[in-house]
Structures are given as structure tokens and as C-alpha cells.
Amino acid sequence: MGKNVKRIQLPRRFSIDEVPGLFDEIKGVQKDTPLEIDFRDMADFDSSSIAFFNYLKKNYPHLTFTNVQPELKKILSLFSIGKDTGDPSDSRVSMAERLQAVGGKVIKFEEILKGFLVLLADEISYTFQYLLKRRGVYPGEIFNQIYFMGYNSFPIVSVIVFLIGVTISITSAEQLRDFGADIYLADLVGFGMVRELVPLMTGIILAGKVGASITAEISSMKVLEEVDALKTMGLIPEKFLMVPRLIAISLVIPLLVVLADLIGIFGGVLVAYIVSGIPPDLFFREMFTVVGLSDFFIGLMKTLVFGWIVVISSGFKGFSVERGAVGVGIATTESVVLSISLIIASDCVFALILY
Amino acid sequence: MKEIVGVKNLHVGYGDYVVLKDLNFAINLEEITVIVGKSGCGKSTVLKSLIGLLPPISGEIFFRGEKMDYLSETSLQTLYKQIGVLYQNSALLNSLTLYENIALPIKMRHPDLPAAIEREMVNTRLSQVGLLENRDKFPAELSGGMKKRAALARAIILDPAIIFCDEPSSGLDPITAGGLDELMLNLKEFFGLTFVVVTHELRSIEKIADNVLVLDNGGLHYFGPYRDLFTLKDRFIDTFFLKDINDDYKRTKI
Ligand SMILES: Nc1ncnc2c1ncn2[C@@H]1O[C@H](COP(=O)(O)OP(=O)(O)OP(=O)(O)O)[C@@H](O)[C@H]1O
Ligand SMILES: [Mg+2]
Numbered sequence: 056m057g058k059n060v061k062r063i064q065l066p067r068r069f070s071i072d073e074v075p076g077l078f079d080e081i082k083g084v085q086k087d088t089p090l091e092i093d094f095r096d097m098a099d100f101d102s103s104s105i106a107f108f109n110y111l112k113k114n115y116p117h118l119t120f121t122n123v124q125p126e127l128k129k130i131l132s133l134f135s136i137g138k139d140t141g142d143p144s145d146s147r148v149s150m151a152e153r154l155q156a157v158g159g160k161v162i163k164f165e166e167i168l169k170g171f172l173v174l175l176a177d178e179i180s181y182t183f184q185y186l187l188k189r190r191g192v193y194p195g196e197i198f199n200q201i202y203f204m205g206y207n208s209f210p211i212v213s214v215i216v217f218l219i220g221v222t223i224s225i226t227s228a229e230q231l232r233d234f235g236a237d238i239y240l241a242d243l244v245g246f247g248m249v250r251e252l253v254p255l256m257t258g259i260i261l262a263g264k265v266g267a268s269i270t271a272e273i274s275s276m277k278v279l280e281e282v283d284a285l286k287t288m289g290l291i292p293e294k295f296l297m298v299p300r301l302i303a304i305s306l307v308i309p310l311l312v313v314l315a316d317l318i319g320i321f322g323g324v325l326v327a328y329i330v331s332g333i334p335p336d337l338f339f340r341e342m343f344t345v346v347g348l349s350d351f352f353i354g355l356m357k358t359l360v361f362g363w364i365v366v367i368s369s370g371f372k373g374f375s376v377e378r379g380a381v382g383v384g385i386a387t388t389e390s391v392v393l394s395i396s397l398i399i400a401s402d403c404v405f406a407l408i409l410y
Numbered sequence: 411m412k413e414i415v416g417v418k419n420l421h422v423g424y425g426d427y428v429v430l431k432d433l434n435f436a437i438n439l440e441e442i443t444v445i446v447g448k449s450g451c452g453k454s455t456v457l458k459s460l461i462g463l464l465p466p467i468s469g470e471i472f473f474r475g476e477k478m479d480y481l482s483e484t485s486l487q488t489l490y491k492q493i494g495v496l497y498q499n500s501a502l503l504n505s506l507t508l509y510e511n512i513a514l515p516i517k518m519r520h521p522d523l524p525a526a527i528e529r530e531m532v533n534t535r536l537s538q539v540g541l542l543e544n545r546d547k548f549p550a551e552l553s554g555g556m557k558k559r560a561a562l563a564r565a566i567i568l569d570p571a572i573i574f575c576d577e578p579s580s581g582l583d584p585i586t587a588g589g590l591d592e593l594m595l596n597l598k599e600f601f602g603l604t605f606v607v608v609t610h611e612l613r614s615i616e617k618i619a620d621n622v623l624v625l626d627n628g629g630l631h632y633f634g635p636y637r638d639l640f641t642l643k644d645r646f647i648d649t650f651f652l653k654d655i656n657d658d659y660k661r662t663k664i
Binding site: 190191193194199276279280281283284286287288289290295 | 502517
């Protein structure tokens with residue numbers, strides 16, 4: 056017991072400005088030193104001083120408070136937490152965990168693939184069921200979706216494919232001129248647009264415009280219990296929400312592809328005429344020696360596959376949100392990334408199969 | 411008194427996280443059972459299990475004597491045909507008008523019903539909840555209380571045998587809340603509907619409750635008739651229902 060008692064006389068005013076000084080003074084004191092805090096002079100205090108007393112209580116087992124007014128005692132008891140809850144977690148360290156807490160569980164790649172394929176299989180069967188029985192989908196919803204998707208994608212797809220048509224023609228025209236092969240610009244633009252660039256660009260734009268909004272809508276419905284409400288009304292949310300979108304995209308894409316093919320090639324014709332002086336009739340005559348109807352259908356089929364990839368990926372991400380508004384934002388960006396990755400991967404598969 | 415829902419040794423929660431354990435209770439036809447408990451104690455969680463959305467961790471739920479199978483689509487569909495649910499967030503579809511929201515269950519489940527009959531049914535429910543004038547508005551244009559009332563109208567539109575309500579009157583003024591209580595009592599009395607209601611509103615509990623289910627501390631604290639509640643002299647219950655303002659509270663009040 057030979058230890059010295061450390062006595063501390065609290066000042067008259069002991070509040071947030073005085074706490075750091077005293078804290079520094081006490082920090083050097085060994086934890087097992089008997090500590091005596093004298094409250095006699097203290098008249099003014101605030102919640103930081105109370106936090107300071109609570110800190111002392113937790114850290115110094117041999118602590119005594121002397122000359123405490125009864126009034127203060129009551130206040131101290133009101134401010135005690137009871138159990139020590141430890142340090143709060145550090146957001147910088149656990150950001151990933153937190154994102155997962157709001158955005159759902161940690162999902163492994165195999166699980167994503169499995170979930171995606173299961174949803175795809177379900178959707179194919181729901182779509183056929185609907186086409187046969189005409190039930191389980193809100194009347195008029197398919198038309199709404201066609202309007203919405205068309206409205207969202209036609210203008211932007213037109214502008215982008217036109218610019219791409221112009222860009223590749225300008226870039227290639229120069230190269231071809233060096234070989235005196237100007238006229239082959241028609242083949243290059245026609246074939247490249249119809250088979251490759253129109254499907255790819257359309258798919259990517261659909262991922263950004265249509266897919267993102269599908270995920271945002273479905274995930275917020277999930278968060279706001281609307282998906283649960285559909286279930287307990289005896290409906291299948293994966294059918295009610297997804298089938299109209301799948302049918303709509305399957306109907307919108309053919310129109311979109313025809314439009315995009317025409318506009319993209321028009322960009323090429325324009326450049327060919329202005330830069331290389333190739334008249335349009337010559338351009339088309341040359342183009343049709345290489346580009347046939349089958350190429351148009353291959354391009355269309357690829358775009359349809361990309362469209363389905365977009366809708367299924369977006370729905371998949373939307374339905375897998377657990378809770379919280381933050382989850383909606385995360386799911387939306389993830390759905391765009393997933394759609395674009397799958398589009399490019401399957402484009403590669405198409406290239407391998409078709410050439 | 412016939413049992414409609416029976417619960418045996420039920421453990422509910424999310425994944426490995428058990429929210430409530432060892433629940434045993436029964437809900438009888440034509441009675442109003444009120445679920446109370448502190449915020450976060452698991453009221454919505456039990457409700458989710460009772461309506462087939464959250465498979466129990468263990469234990470059993472019987473619906474009209476049949477054991478519920480959460481993996482069987484037919485078992486769930488049988489359940490869904492007989493229940494109505496009023497969600498805590500109202501959960502109206504934002505892309506549809508109020509009228510269309512309430513007509514949705516009819517349109518989807520009975521597409522062959524003549525439109526004129528559908529209109530009658532929907533309008534009746536809309537006026538019962540006092541929303542007839544607002545029927546062409548979208549949910550985003552309604553106040554929280556209006557959405558709650560619309561959601562109740564949707565829940566009862568197909569005359570389910572039992573209706574589950576998660577905080578129907580939170581956020582409502584006393585007069586509107588009183589109107590909802592009145593509506594529930596009438597539906598019970600005249601149409602023989604059964605209700606399970608999660609609520610914190612003491613006035614409402616006093617008015618509508620036949621039975622009370624008190625949840626606390628991860629389990630069932632009390633289940634039985636409302637009228638016996640205060641004969642128990644139970645500290646938690648008395649505090650919860652403000653029958654006894656505890657000492658700490660008195661002291662801090664001065
Ligand atoms: N989807 C979920 N995943 C994991 N835990 C959840 C989930 N939903 C709720 N919980 C947790 O389960 C517990 C019970 O939540 P619940 O929503 O059932 O409470 P409640 O009694 O309805 O509360 P309130 O009165 O505030 O609505 C809480 O601790 C909550 O954090
Ligand atoms: Mg709740």
C-alpha cells in the first residue's frame with residue numbers, strides 16, 4: 056500500500072476547454088494508482104466533464120470522488136452508459152464491410168453466375184407462360200415499357216452510331232487511300248456497322264440507359280417492401296416486373312437495329328462522298344456485294360441477346376439488394392458494369408462461333 | 411373460438427442471427443391480436459414469418475391446421491389467397507394511381523371480373539378509407555397517412571380471412587387513426603375478419619385488442635387477453651402501457 060495517492064482538485068469551472076489539460080495530467084498516472092478527485096470547488100461543468108469522469112471510472116479501479124454534491128450524483132448516474140461498448144468500428148478500415156452491409160451479402164463470382172442463370176431460366180419460362188396464358192403481368196405494362204425504352208434509347212443510339220460511322224470512315228478512308236482502295240470503305244463501314252458496332256453500341260447504351268433504370272426501380276421497390284407486397288398478393292415479382300420488360304426490349308430492339316444500321320451507314324456514306332468523293336450509289340452497290348441480309352440478321356440476333364443480358368443482369372442486381380437506400384445506388388452501378396462485361400464477353404463468343 | 415394461425419416453438423431471424431426464440435401462440439378467427447414491443451424487438455420479423463416471406467429458423471407455423479411449407483409454392487399460394495398485408499412502408503406501387511393500386515389484386519387474380527363490378531368494389535373501399543377524391547393521384551402525391559389508408563384498402567379488397575398490419579396508425583392524427591380502428595372493428599364484427607396488428611398506439615390497443623402479444627428480450631413476454639394484462643402487475647408491461655411511471659422517470663421530470 057506504499058503507493059502515493061494522486062489527488063486532483065477540480066477547478067471552479069471544469070468544462071470542455073479545461074478537460075484536455077486535466078486529461079493530459081492524468082494520462083501519465085499509472086492505472087493502479089489510487090486516484091482521488093475532489094469536487095469541492097467545482098461549480099460549472101458540462102457533458103464533456105461527465106464523459107471525463109466516466110472515463111476515469113472505467114480506467115482507474117482505485118478511484119474515489121470526494122465532496123460530490125447530491126445534485127451532481129444524480130446527473131452522473133443519468134449519464135452512465137452501463138456497459139462498455141468498446142471503440143466504434145473505423146469506417147476507413149471497414150468500408151467494404153459497410154458497403155456490403157447496405158448492399159447485401161458478399162457475393163462470390165460462382166454465386167453471381169448461378170443466380171444469373173437461374174433467373175434467366177425462370178424468365179424464359181415466365182415469358183412463355185405469359186405468351187400462352189396472358190396472366191401475371193399488369194395490363195398495358197408492356198406498352199408502357201416499349202414507350203419508355205424507345206424514348207430512352209432511340210435518340211442517343213442514333214447520335215452515337217452516326218458519330219461512330221463518321222469516325223471509322225474518316226480514320227479508314229485515309230488508310231485505304233494509300234492503297235488506292237478507297238471504294239472498299241463501303242465494305243468496311245457496312246460490314247463493321249451491321250455486324251459489330253451497331254449491336255455492341257446499342258447493347259452498351261441500353262445497359263446505361265435502360266438497365267440502370269430497371270435496377271434502380273426494382274431495387275427501390277425491394278427496399279420499400281413493394282416486392283414483398285407483390286408476393287403476398289399472390290403474384291410472382293420476377294414475372295410481374297420482368298416479363299413486360301423482356302417482351303418490350305425484344306420488340307424495341309429490331310426497330311432500334313434497323314434505325315441504327317441506317318444511320319451508321321449514312322455516316323459512312325457522307326464521309327465517303329465528302330472525303331473520298333465516292334458517290335452514294337457506288338457506295339451501296341459495293342457494300343451490298345459484301346453485306347447481305349444474313350449479316351443484318353446476325354447483327355439483330357446479337358443485339359437481342361445483348362438486350363436480354365441487360366434486362367436479366369439489371370433485374371438480377373435489383374432483386375439482390377437487401378435493404379437501405381445506399382444499396383440502390385450500389386446495385387445500379389454494379390448492374391451497368393455487369394451488363395457491359397457480359398455483353399463484351401458474349402460478343403467475343405459470337406465472334407469465335409460466327410467466323 | 412377457432413384457431414386460424416398456430417405457432418409452435420418458433421425461432422425467427424436472419425441467417426444465423428436469431429431475433430426471437432421459442433414463440434408459442436395462437437391467433438383465433440374473428441379476433442384482433444395486437445403485437446407490441448420495443449422498437450427493434452422483432453415485431454416486423456415475426457410478421458414476415460407469419461405471412462410466408464421469411465422462413466423460420468426452426469419451429470412450425472400452422473395455417474388453418476395445415477403446417478406451412480415455405481419451400482412449396484402451392485402452400486404459399488394457399489396462404490396468400492387468404493391473407494391481406496398492410497406493410498410498414500405502405501408499399502404501394504409508385505407507377506400506378508391510387509385507384510389502380512387498390513384494383514391491382516382484383517385485376518391480377520380475377521381478370522375476368524367485369525370492369526363495372528371492379529369499379530364498385532374499389533370505390534367502396536376507397537370511400538371506407540376516405541380517399542375517394544384522391545383516387546387518381548399517384549402514391550408520391552399522397553401524405554404518409556393517406557398511403558397507409560390506401561394500403562389498408564388494398565389489403566382488404568379481396569376479403570381475406572386474416573389481415574396483418576404493421577403499424578397501421580403510426581404517423582396518423584388521432585382522428586384518422588380512430589377512424590382506422592373503427593373500420594377494423596366493423597370489418598371484424600360484420601364480416602368476421604381476423605386481424606394481427608403491430609402497433610404502439612395505446613389508445614388504439616385499448617380500443618381494438620382482444621389479445622395481446624408482448625415481445626421483449628428476444629422472446630415472448632406475455633400472450634393472452636388484453637383485459638388480463640394489468641392484473642399481472644408485471645413491471646415491463648406496466649411501464650410499457652404507462653400504467654406505472656417508473657421512479658427514474660419521475661425524478662428526471664422535475
Ligand atoms: N433484413 C434484415 N437482415 C438482418 N437483420 C435484420 C433485418 N431486418 C431487421 N433486422 C434486425 O432484426 C431486429 C428486429 O427488427 P424488426 O424490424 O423486426 O423490429 P421491429 O420490432 O419491427 O421494430 P420497429 O418497431 O422499429 O419497426 C433488429 O435488430 C434489426 O436490426
Ligand atoms: Mg417494424
